[in-house]
Amino acid sequence: MTIRPAGRVYFDHNATTAARPEVVEAMIPWFTDRPGNPHSIHHFGSEAHEAVEGARASLAALIGCAPDEIIFTSGGTESDNLAVRGSVRGKARPHVVTSMIEHPAVYATCRDLERGGVEVDYAPVDEDGVVSLDAFGDALRPDTALASVMLANNETGVVQPIADIARLCRARGVPLHVDGVQGVGKIPVDVEALGIDMLSVSAHKFYGPKGIGALYVRRGIELERFMTGGAQERGLRPGTMNVPAIVGFGEACRIAREAIPGEAMRIGRLRDRLQAGLLERTGGIIVNGGGVRRIPNTISLAVPRIEGEAITLNLAVLGFAVSSVSACASGSEETSHVLLAMGLEPDVAQGAVRISLGAQNTDDEVDAFLEAFPAVVSRLRELSPL
Ligand code: PLP
Numbered sequence: 163m164t165i166r167p168a169g170r171v172y173f174d175h176n177a178t179t180a181a182r183p184e185v186v187e188a189m190i191p192w193f194t195d196r197p198g199n200p201h202s203i204h205h206f207g208s209e210a211h212e213a214v215e216g217a218r219a220s221l222a223a224l225i226g227c228a229p230d231e232i233i234f235t236s237g238g239t240e241s242d243n244l245a246v247r248g249s250v251r252g253k254a255r256p257h258v259v260t261s262m263i264e265h266p267a268v269y270a271t272c273r274d275l276e277r278g279g280v281e282v283d284y285a286p287v288d289e290d291g292v293v294s295l296d297a298f299g300d301a302l303r304p305d306t307a308l309a310s311v312m313l314a315n316n317e318t319g320v321v322q323p324i325a326d327i328a329r330l331c332r333a334r335g336v337p338l339h340v341d342g343v344q345g346v347g348k349i350p351v352d353v354e355a356l357g358i359d360m361l362s363v364s365a366h367k368f369y370g371p372k373g374i375g376a377l378y379v380r381r382g383i384e385l386e387r388f389m390t391g392g393a394q395e396r397g398l399r400p401g402t403m404n405v406p407a408i409v410g411f412g413e414a415c416r417i418a419r420e421a422i423p424g425e426a427m428r429i430g431r432l433r434d435r436l437q438a439g440l441l442e443r444t445g446g447i448i449v450n451g452g453g454v455r456r457i458p459n460t461i462s463l464a465v466p467r468i469e470g471e472a473i474t475l476n477l478a479v480l481g482f483a484v485s486s487v488s489a490c491a492s493g494s495e496e497t498s499h500v501l502l503a504m505g506l507e508p509d510v511a512q513g514a515v516r517i518s519l520g521a522q523n524t525d526d527e528v529d530a531f532l533e534a535f536p537a538v539v540s541r542l543r544e545l546s547p548l
């Protein structure tokens with residue numbers, strides 16, 4: 163059977179998204195005729211200050227906090243580092259509890275801290291990729307300086323029981339950091355309702371610009387800076403503020419707040435149709451985390467005995483952009499630590515493909531993928547020595 167090339171179909175929105183036209187438009191003046199530094203006292207400075215505060219208010223409205231609880235950073239990775247490193251810095255023999263499925267921005271940071279004498283417990287997950295509440299609760303101690311769990315997993319899309327984890331943390335007086343990078347902008351997130359003390363957000367995962375993010379820090383939470391410099395962002399994030407990116411971030415938050423209910427439903431329907439079609443047309447594949455709550459745009463497939471990378475490359479030749487191991491991990495990790503933690507055998511986990519949909523995807527693209535994917539898999543199966 164010949165497989166028709168599909169042009170350019172982008173199904174890799176968990177890696178990054180294109181900025182919305184409104185976002186780009188809002189940013190442009192702040193590159194050109196509005197050059198002010200928000201900390202300057204002249205009128206260029208004050209208009210930049212006003213724009214930054216408008217964006218802060220927009221993010222605060224999206225996640226249900228006060229604007230002065232937000233620290234702008236360069237993205238999710240920096241926010242995670244600030245929360246994790248900032249919580250243990252200066253403490254004698256601190257203890258951290260996290261999970262086995264965190265993004266490298268958290269787990270590599272924890273591994274790095276371990277080399278410096280910090281003690282870290284990694285709570286396991288069940289076969290659906292949900293963090294074990296029992297194990298998590300048992301790991302919390304009186305000297306635990308921080309608990310850190312992601313809101314939604316970047317590979318499987320599985321949403322973690324944050325409100326339950328927060329209750330365990332509150333009962334033991336442990337602050338809870340949540341890496342919200344794959345959840346914020348895709349599903350409603352309210353830090354009050356969920357009991358979150360710190361939340362990492364990244365604009366480029368929901369149609370904002372790359373290189374800008376934020377950390378929500380609840381009033382009263384003690385955090386140490388890990389970068390030294392000026393007094394920007396209450397001294398927690400020194401450096402001249404990236405005004406164009408912050409303005410674009412604010413616009414992405416404003417749009418997300420209005421768009422989430424409709425878009426989540428539309429993308430969720432596309433995803434469910436795609437998933438059902440793939441299962442029907444391709445024998446022997448598994449949906450990782452398919453039985454539990456996920457963000458609406460993600461499908462993680464395991465195709466036993468075929469390399470996920472081979473599938474991804476073959477699909478790329480046909481014009482489809484999906485990913486095998488997540489973009490952040492590829493190159494450094496051969497088999498997904500997330501899927502191994504869920505109990506998949508290494509040869510099954512190696513056949514993982516992540517499909518992540520977004521606002522611009524259409525039914526026609528889903529139909530084209532439903533033709534291409536089974537054909538690619540069957541061709542690779544014919545070639546496979548296994
Ligand atoms: N946390 C999660 C769950 C992610 O998926 C990512 C990016 O893929 C990050 C953190 C890092 O975010 P950024 O690319 O903004 O540094």
